[in-house]
Amino acid sequence: MNSNIKIVRSLMQELRRVSQTKNTKENAMLHYVMEQAHAxxxxxxxxxxxxxxxxxxxxxxxxxxxxxxxxxxxxxxxAGKGERSIKETADLVGFKLPHDPK
Structure with a gap:
């Protein structure tokens, strides 16, 4: 039973993150999940x-x-932001350029 409560709480937390309405009382997704959990x-x-x-x-x-x-x-x-410099690209993937100190 305890794991079920954790799942429902986590689900509610994720739904709050993706929700466009900040008021939880007006959120239809949250109401539906709670109704299903209670049912x-x-x-x-x-x-x-x-x-x-x-x-x-x-x-x-x-x-x-x-x-x-x-x-x-x-x-x-x-995501692509246009042209990047060689240094930015190397930093993005975790490489160091040869002239950088190791």
């Missing part, structure tokens, strides 16, 4: 679904949201 408190055998279906679904969405955020960060860091 599936009962054992999933009552609903005739796989035992860990909601947990697996929440983990997949959490992984998706984290991956999207990481992709945006990487794109922002390495």
């Amino acid at each position: 599936h408190k009962e054992t999933s055998e009552v609903l005739c679904k796989a035992r860990e279906e909601l947990k697996n679904l929440a983990e997949m969405y959490l992984c998706y949201l984290k991956s999207q955020r990481a992709c945006k960060d990487i794109h922002k860091q390495y």
Whole structure:
């Protein structure tokens, strides 16, 4: 049960990061996630679904949201900004130029 709470909290945190509305009371995504979490408190055998279906679904969405955020960060860091100098390019990939002190 404790791991389920951690997953839901992490999912809510990621949804807040991608949300355009800062007011959590008006956020429809957060309301939906909380409704689903409360609706599936009962054992999933009552609903005739796989035992860990909601947990697996929440983990997949959490992984998706984290991956999207990481992709945006990487794109922002390495996106083309026109021509770069040789030094900037070397610094970007972690190399040192021959005339730089080692």
